[in-house]
Amino acid sequence: MKNSDIVLRAVDLYKSYGTVKAIDGVSLEVTRGETKVIVGPNGAGKSTLLKCLNLLIKPDKGRIWLEDVEITNSKTDICKIRQKIGFVFQEFNLFNHLIVLDNVMIGLTKVKKLSKEEAFKRAQEVLELVGVERSLWKRYPAQISGGQKQRVAIARALAMDPIIMLYDEPTSALDPQFVGEILEIIKMLSRNGLTSLIVTHEMGFAREVADEILFMYRGRILEKGPPTQILARPKYEATKRFFKEINRLYGAGG
Amino acid sequence: MTSLATLLQYIPYMLEGLIWTFTLVSGGLLLGFTIGLPLALAEVYGGEYTRTLVKCYIWFFRGVPLLVLLFLFYWGVFPSLGLKLAPLSTSIIVLGLRSGAYQSEIFRSAIQAIGEGQILAAEALGMNRLQAILYIVIPQILRIAIPAWSNEYAIILKDSAICFTLGVAEILTRARYVVITTGVALIPYLIAGVSLMILTYFGVKVLDRIYSRVKIPGLGVSLP
Numbered sequence: 001m002k003n004s005d006i007v008l009r010a011v012d013l014y015k016s017y018g019t020v021k022a023i024d025g026v027s028l029e030v031t032r033g034e035t036k037v038i039v040g041p042n043g044a045g046k047s048t049l050l051k052c053l054n055l056l057i058k059p060d061k062g063r064i065w066l067e068d069v070e071i072t073n074s075k076t077d078i079c080k081i082r083q084k085i086g087f088v089f090q091e092f093n094l095f096n097h098l099i100v101l102d103n104v105m106i107g108l109t110k111v112k113k114l115s116k117e118e119a120f121k122r123a124q125e126v127l128e129l130v131g132v133e134r135s136l137w138k139r140y141p142a143q144i145s146g147g148q149k150q151r152v153a154i155a156r157a158l159a160m161d162p163i164i165m166l167y168d169e170p171t172s173a174l175d176p177q178f179v180g181e182i183l184e185i186i187k188m189l190s191r192n193g194l195t196s197l198i199v200t201h202e203m204g205f206a207r208e209v210a211d212e213i214l215f216m217y218r219g220r221i222l223e224k225g226p227p228t229q230i231l232a233r234p235k236y237e238a239t240k241r242f243f244k245e246i247n248r249l250y251g252a253g254g
Numbered sequence: 255m256t257s258l259a260t261l262l263q264y265i266p267y268m269l270e271g272l273i274w275t276f277t278l279v280s281g282g283l284l285l286g287f288t289i290g291l292p293l294a295l296a297e298v299y300g301g302e303y304t305r306t307l308v309k310c311y312i313w314f315f316r317g318v319p320l321l322v323l324l325f326l327f328y329w330g331v332f333p334s335l336g337l338k339l340a341p342l343s344t345s346i347i348v349l350g351l352r353s354g355a356y357q358s359e360i361f362r363s364a365i366q367a368i369g370e371g372q373i374l375a376a377e378a379l380g381m382n383r384l385q386a387i388l389y390i391v392i393p394q395i396l397r398i399a400i401p402a403w404s405n406e407y408a409i410i411l412k413d414s415a416i417c418f419t420l421g422v423a424e425i426l427t428r429a430r431y432v433v434i435t436t437g438v439a440l441i442p443y444l445i446a447g448v449s450l451m452i453l454t455y456f457g458v459k460v461l462d463r464i465y466s467r468v469k470i471p472g473l474g475v476s477l478p
Contacts, residue, residue: 051374079377081380082379083379087375089374095372095390097390107379112380140470141472142470156375157378157379
């Protein structure tokens with residue numbers, strides 16, 4: 001394939017709920033090593049779009065490729081594909097009945113069929129990488145803070161060795177004091193070359209981490225460009241209004 | 255007037271009925287579990303057609319009184335299928351089919367209490383639906399459902415007494431026999447009632463104990 005450095009490509013995605021068009025013709029590409037950030041007002045379809053990309057939500061129309069495999073092809077084994085796409089949820093979605101360590105190991109033992117020892121080794125690596133202290137490894141999700149939960153969730157996704165990470169508002173459900181540390185981890189991973197697509201409201205973070213920012217509005221990508229351009233000189237009135245509003249809510253994006 | 259001594263003679267005979275009661279209850283609960291858990295999963299994760307079928311099953315067995323079900327199956331359904339089942343087997347099956355309907359409601363609300371997020375997370379890791387159910391859903395609902403399930407135990411234990419109508423030699427049947435033989439009603443029925451109460455109490459206590467040992471730490475699912 002000629003586009004061998006394109007990790008993820010979506011062409012002309014549509015998704016409606018009744019008469020509401022959640023996604024109204026979206027195409028995007030993510031290149032290897034690149035970090036893209038999707039911003040936009042609530043209800044713009046950002047979350048739906050992200051979940052469409054690994055078919056957690058099935059798009060009504062459109063095609064998606066991961067590297068050179070078309071995942072929207074009904075013959076593709078979607079479970080195999082999803083192993084390669086790390087997904088981090090806004091609400092963490094840790095497995096409540098499993099301790100931290102098992103949360104990270106279960107994908108390795110049950111999906112990748114690694115041995116307990118191999119899985120443990122890998123879990124240890126990623127938990128240390130995202131800074132989950134060893135003293136928490138035997139705790140249950142309900143016994144750790146939101147910030148720690150999201151670290152574990154990131155570790156759980158990383159353990160599978162994904163070729164791309166999708167983050168769905170990874171700090172929106174966190175208490176303010178944990179937001180910074182989670183963003184630092186995501187930034188660190190992205191700087192280390194992990195291909196990432198991030199939905200967020202944190203504009204300061206977006207400016208620092210993004211190679212490109214996509215502004216989504218009413219189910220479409222209204223405009224996109226490098227952070228300097230899109231933040232300083234937005235073309236559309238809707239984009240300007242959004243940045244003004246977000247600055248008012250979250251501060252000037254420090 | 256029968257003397258107390260004569261009555262006392264019958265006590266071992268009556269208490270033996272508890273073995274039958276216990277057989278009815280454990281058989282009914284076990285069969286109900288085997289039916290109820292898959293039904294709940296089918297109701298939540300199945301298609302529309304499956305869901306409707308499950309709903310019909312549940313409404314039938316929740317809606318028809320136990321006594322009617324017992325008569326219907328013992329004299330109606332089984333004979334017309336060419337089956338000759340003993341009162342005990344019939345009673346266990348009917349209690350089980352009915353408990354299956356109630357238990358499926360218990361497990362369904364447990365599944366709903368877990369929420370969709372964890373299933374999505376499991377699928378995002380590359381698990382298929384079956385794996386997600388097996389590794390994520392079932393281990394949690396079995397724990398969450400215990401308090402409600404212990405209620406089901408208490409109900410089926412008391413309902414088992416109705417099986418006296420088919421002549422199963424459980425405790426009420428025996429108490430009734432003693433009453434007819436001796437002409438004294440108070441003591442035999444009191445013994446039957448109190449021993450069922452004691453069984454309820456200890457069963458519920460044991461399940462409480464199990465629940466507090468296996469419940470997921472930090473998750474507040476409080477007992478009603």
